[in-house]
Amino acid sequence: MLFVLSGLNLIGLVLAVAGLGSLSKASKSASEYGTSDSMTALNVGKGVMIFAIVLIVALTVLAITCATQFGKGGTGVRVATIVFGVINTLVSFFAFPVGLVHTVLGIMIIVMISKDDGEMWFKRPRY
Numbered sequence: 207m208l209f210v211l212s213g214l215n216l217i218g219l220v221l222a223v224a225g226l227g228s229l230s231k232a233s234k235s236a237s238e239y240g241t242s243d244s245m246t247a248l249n250v251g252k253g254v255m256i257f258a259i260v261l262i263v264a265l266t267v268l269a270i271t272c273a274t275q276f277g278k279g280g281t282g283v284r285v286a287t288i289v290f291g292v293i294n295t296l297v298s299f300f301a302f303p304v305g306l307v308h309t310v311l312g313i314m315i316i317v318m319i320s321k322d323d324g325e326m327w328f329k330r331p332r333y
Contacts, residue, residue, distance in 0.1 A: 207311050207318075208273035208287070211294065214307065215266040222262060226255040265294060284319055284328045291315035 233248040268290050275283045295312035298305035318324055 207315055208269045208290075211308065211311055212266050212269045212273070215262050215269065219259065219262045219266070222255055222259045226252060226259065229255060261297065265290070265297070269294075278332070279328065281328050284324065287319050288316055291319065 229248060229252050233245065233252065268286070272283060272287045272290055291312045295309055295316070298308035298312060302309070
């Protein structure tokens with residue numbers, strides 16, 4: 207599930223970068239006779255898009271890191287995966303209609319890692 211979320215994040219990253227590009231193009235082609243409010247709105251929009259891009263990259267790196275450490279990781283990987291699931295679920299509420307898949311997968315990650323079976327996996331003996 208973590209790799210699926212990473213793939214979805216990469217698709218969202220491409221869309222966010224495209225949105226930032228279109229906002230930058232719109233702000234450069236804005237008329238000199240436009241109001242300062244329109245320029246302020248475009249600048250705020252660019253800032254929000256940059257924040258979204260940084261957040262997407264951070265969550266993607268965390269998801270891939272947790273997923274690759276599952277085979278040999280201990281309780282630290284389990285805790286990091288639970289934290290990732292919680293953060294992913296909370297962030298997905300801001301884009302709820304589109305982020306519904308992230309919400310469901312985040313809740314599934316939290317539930318499956320928190321169960322006793324998940325705990326036994328991370329406490330298994332390693333030879």
